[in-house]
Amino acid sequence: MDTPHYDHLTLQDYEKVYEPAEDTFLLLDAIEDDLEYLNTVQPGVCLEIGSGSGIIITALSKKFPNAVCLSTDxxxxxxxxxxRTSLRNKASVDPIRTNLTDNIKNNLVDILLFNPPYVVTTDEEMNQEKNFESDTTDNNLIFSWAGGVDGRRVIDTLIDKLDSILSPIGVLYLLVLKENKPKDIINRLAKNNFTANIFKERRIPGEHLFILKVMRC
Known part of the structure; x- marks a missing residue:
């Protein structure tokens, strides 16, 4: 699976969206490593939450051109x-401006991707008001990385909604940090009738990253 071109992105873009980094490419590598399984799924709908630059959902759209590929941010x-990233790569992605999966029909998603805001922060940082009406994003950029206590605020919210998001054959690839307590996340998922395993991990300077693969029990 080819990494999408993103040479069209500018310094101005990176002042307003999360720049592709090691965590982005780890998620891409995980998807590529699991293509044999994903080919058996033959997804009808793919969704990336918090698409940022768009390279992950664009890569999936290129691999599964018959699927409806959506993104939210x-x-x-x-x-x-x-x-713009999807167009640059001749892919088909429909971005939706919303929070997580709001405005997405229930139990629709066959492949769900999420590189969440996982950095451990104070609740004060997380409690800033989202400025949905602004065309500038200075007040919103923090929500691309700030995760609250244990970096879990948004992750736990997604887990509690997951049953209404995934289709019966749906699979989630979730990127988490060691400080997010991956084993606790796996246990929380189990209580919600999902099975999860550490599919891939990578140590980079200052961070230990994991990809969790999550499916229904």
Whole structure:
């Protein structure tokens, strides 16, 4: 699976959206490593939450051109950037400006991708008001990385909604940090009738990253 081109992105873009980094490429590598399984799924709908630059959902769209590929982001600039990335790579992605999976029909998603805001922060940082009406994103960029206590605020919210998001054959690839307590996340998923395993991991300077593969029990 080829990494999408993103040479069209500018310094101005990276001031407003999360720049592709080691965690981005780890998630891409995990998807590529699991293509044999994903080919058996033959997804009808793929969704990336918090698409940022758009390279991950664009890569999936290129691999599964018959699937409907959607992305969500609260950041309007990220939605625009994701669309430009898909067009640059001759892919088909429809960005939706919303929070997590709001406005997405229940139990629709066959492949769900999420590189969440996982950095451990104070609740004060997380409690800033999201400025949905602004065309600039200075007030919203923090939500691309700030995760609250244990970096789990958004992750736990997704887990509690997951049953209404995934289709009966749906699979989630979730990127987490060691500080997010991956084993606790796996246990929380189990209580919600999901099975999860550490599919891939990578140590980089200052971070130990994991990809969890999550499916229904």
């Amino acid at each position: 609260i950041n309007p600039w990220a939605c625009n950037t994701t669309k």
